[in-house]
Amino acid sequence: MTNWTLDELARWDDRIQEKVREFGLDCYPQEFEVCDQNAMLGYMAYHGMPSHYPHWSFGKAFEKTKTMYDHGVSGLPYEMVINSDPCLAYLMRDNSLCLQVLTIAHVYGHNDFFKKNFNFATGTRATDTISTFKARADRVRRYQEDPSISATAVEDWLDSCHALSFSRSKNPSVPRLSHEAQLRRAMEAAEPPEDPFPLLSRKPEPPEPDLLRVPVEPDEDLLLFIRDHRRDLEDWQRDILTIVDDEARYFIPQIETKIMNEGWASFWHHKIMNALDLPQELHLEFLVRHNQVVCPHPRSINPYHLGFVLWHEIEKKFGGADTPEGRRKMFEVRESDRDTSFLRRFLDARTMQAVDMFSYAQRGEHYVVDEIADEGWEDIKAKLLRQTGTASMPVIKIHDADYGGTRGLYLVHEHEGRDLEVTHAEKTLGHLRHLWGGKVWLRCSLRGKPTLLCSGPDGFDAKLIN
Numbered sequence: 001m002t003n004w005t006l007d008e009l010a011r012w013d014d015r016i017q018e019k020v021r022e023f024g025l026d027c028y029p030q031e032f033e034v035c036d037q038n039a040m041l042g043y044m045a046y047h048g049m050p051s052h053y054p055h056w057s058f059g060k061a062f063e064k065t066k067t068m069y070d071h072g073v074s075g076l077p078y079e080m081v082i083n084s085d086p087c088l089a090y091l092m093r094d095n096s097l098c099l100q101v102l103t104i105a106h107v108y109g110h111n112d113f114f115k116k117n118f119n120f121a122t123g124t125r126a127t128d129t130i131s132t133f134k135a136r137a138d139r140v141r142r143y144q145e146d147p148s149i150s151a152t153a154v155e156d157w158l159d160s161c162h163a164l165s166f167s168r169s170k171n172p173s174v175p176r177l178s179h180e181a182q183l184r185r186a187m188e189a190a191e192p193p194e195d196p197f198p199l200l201s202r203k204p205e206p207p208e209p210d211l212l213r214v215p216v217e218p219d220e221d222l223l224l225f226i227r228d229h230r231r232d233l234e235d236w237q238r239d240i241l242t243i244v245d246d247e248a249r250y251f252i253p254q255i256e257t258k259i260m261n262e263g264w265a266s267f268w269h270h271k272i273m274n275a276l277d278l279p280q281e282l283h284l285e286f287l288v289r290h291n292q293v294v295c296p297h298p299r300s301i302n303p304y305h306l307g308f309v310l311w312h313e314i315e316k317k318f319g320g321a322d323t324p325e326g327r328r329k330m331f332e333v334r335e336s337d338r339d340t341s342f343l344r345r346f347l348d349a350r351t352m353q354a355v356d357m358f359s360y361a362q363r364g365e366h367y368v369v370d371e372i373a374d375e376g377w378e379d380i381k382a383k384l385l386r387q388t389g390t391a392s393m394p395v396i397k398i399h400d401a402d403y404g405g406t407r408g409l410y411l412v413h414e415h416e417g418r419d420l421e422v423t424h425a426e427k428t429l430g431h432l433r434h435l436w437g438g439k440v441w442l443r444c445s446l447r448g449k450p451t452l453l454c455s456g457p458d459g460f461d462a463k464l465i466n
Contacts, residue, residue, distance in 0.1 A: 004097040006034070012101045016108060019272045024327065025112040028126065029086040032104070036093050040076050041066050043090055047251070048080045049133045050088070053140035053243070055158050079103045083114040083254070084129035098278075098285040105272040109265030116335050117260070119253035123172030129250070136243045143236045157237055160431035161244040167222040170256070170390040172249045176224065182216035218397035218412070221245070225398055226435050241435070256338040256389040263307015264334060266294050270308070296355060301384070309355060310346050317346075339389045347384075349377045359383050386417065394420060396442065408456075409436050413444035420444050422453075422462065429455035 013032070020027060035043070045062035046052040068074040078099060081089045089107040091100055114120050125132075140158075144151040169176070177185070186209040195203065209216075219225045227233070227241040254261070273286050294308045312321075314333060319325025333342065352373035359371045359380045371380050385391060395414040403410035409432065413420055425442065432455070433440050439456040443465070454461045 002093065002096070004100060008097065009091075009100055009104070013104055015276060016101070016105050016272055019105075019275050020108045020112075020268075022275075023268065023271060024331070025108060025268065026115055027087065027108055027111040028084075028115055030108065030111055031086050031088050032091055032107075033088065034091050034093050037069070037076060038066075040080070040090060040092055041069065043080055044077070048082050048090075050130065051134040051137045053137040054144070055162070056155060057162065079107055081107050081110040081114075082129060083120055083124060083126055083250075085115075085126035087111040087114065087126075088130070096285065098282045099289055101276070101278075101282070102269055102273055102286055102289055106265045106269035108272070109268035110261060112268070113257070113261050113264045113334060116331075117253070117257060117337075118173070118335060119256055119338055123253045124250055132246070136246070139239060140243065143240070146236075149234075149236055154236070154240070156434075157240055158244070160434045161223060161240060163428050163431035164222050164435070165244050165248040166252075166390070166393055167220070167396055168224070168245060168248055169220050170252060170393070172252055176221060177217070179214070179216065179228070183211055186211060186216050214401045215398055218399050220395065220397045222396070222398065222432065223435070225401075229401060230435075230437060232437070252390060256340075258389070259301075259303040259307045259310075259339045260334070260337065260342050261307070262303040263309075263311050266290075266304050266308040267311040299360075306347075306355070309351065310342065313351055314346055340385055340391060343381070343385060343388060347381060349373065352377045352380065357384075394418075403439075403441055406439060408439035408441060411440065411442045413442060415445045419446050422446070425453055426455070426460045429453060429460065 009032075013030075017030075041062055043049070044065055045058045052058065065074070069076060076092060078095060079089055079091055081087065087107075087110075089110075091103055095103065114126065120126070140154065143149050144154045190206050190209045192203065192206045195201070214229065215225065223241045223245045227238050227245075233241075270290060273290070278286060294302070294305045296302055296305045311330060314330055315321055315323075315326035317326075318329035319327075333346075337345070355373075357373040357377070357380055358369050359376075360367050361370045371383075373380060395416070396411050397414070398409055399412050400410040401407070425444070429440050429442060439454065442453040444451055444453060446462075450465050452463055452465045454463075
């Protein structure tokens with residue numbers, strides 16, 4: 001049983017919007033949908049989208065979450081918000097009135113962040129979000145229903161695309177260069193600089209760029225490279241490569257700003273709720289709910305907690321609480337940063353010690369605390385930065401699409417201090433071979449030794465190289 005009506009929620013929404021304007025937040029038009037547990041489970045499986053192409057992995061995610069929820073192992077989120085214009089958010093029907101009001105205030109914080117942060121503003125098109133997801137879903141369903149293709153072939157192709165979906169540029173705002181543009185850049189780079197003393201020294205012969213190699217520059221966009229360079233693909237296969245890459249591009253800003261975004265929404269729901277002059281019974285429940293959201297987690301980073309603390313620190317450091325100077329700095333950071341730069345700039349030793357930050361590592365069969373913020377805050381911060389956003393994903397680039405003259409792909413893993421997990425690498429290379437239609441090699445470093453992994457018709461192989 002709920003203790004609210006839709007008219008009541010609409011009145012609270014009006015009051016919250018007044019506070020949103022007073023605080024200077026800039027939001028898309030906001031729409032809410034009230035849903036039950038099953039609908040929320042479905043939206044979670046589809047990453048919040050009201051329409052998405054079908055794939056068995058989404059059904060698996062739905063059943064897993066539902067089983068955990070039914071057995072009390074995990075709960076459901078209070079809300080889900082989509083980066084779209086108008087912004088769409090789902091509210092759980094069983095939530096109390098206080099929780100609905102808090103959630104609505106929280107949603108406006110996300111809405112403002114989506115509209116103003118450069119990762120979303122330059123990497124996504126909010127006005128097209130819902131329509132493009134629906135159009136992609138319709139295209140994939142048509143391929144699955146086409147008897148000349150078959151649903152099984154589409155699912156197999158999607159399996160391999162999903163395995164490599166985030167093996168792409170992590171900066172969606174940087175445009176992808178065509179092969180012709182890469183050629184022009186290589187020729188321009190080969191031009192010798194202007195010599196101010198041409199009569200005094202012999203002009204050196206510039207090195208010849210290898211314009212026959214494909215790609216001319218190492219390419220990180222694996223799905224798009226295959227789409228553009230494998231000529232025997234069917235149109236539906238080429239289209240699905242584009243669809244999966246487009247969706248990865250849409251989700252990267254969310255991965256890159258998890259701490260900032262959740263902290264920003266928590267900061268503003270706290271400000272708005274305190275400004276609403278809540279009745280006592282709602283205010284007491286608000287305090288409990290808010291503290292449940294922003295409390296630290298014992299063995300992992302709670303982005304709501306860390307983001308909430310850091311936004312308060314920024315406001316205090318650059319002018320003071322509720323001052324124009326502090327708010328101006330917050331709005332500037334909200335527009336220009338992502339989690340890695342946000343933590344690098346504003347997470348200092350004092351804050352880390354205040355929140356009792358530590359790191360742990362595996363020792364034999366046990367996990368032990370190896371650093372605490374009082375002594376090793378710089379090491380802990382460095383570890384946190386390596387695990388934040390897309391920094392946790394390996395960077396792998398195609399260096400040669402005709403390795404050894406065999407039409408095989410040669411890739412290089414850019415080692416940043418962490419080895420690849422060989423079991424995962426074996427499966428991923430198998431999917432890459434499926435998409436490329438030929439043998440693939442991956443140069444990497446394992447335990448400090450250069451290693452070449454290979455996936456071909458005879459299976460998987462790994463060997464040390466010089």
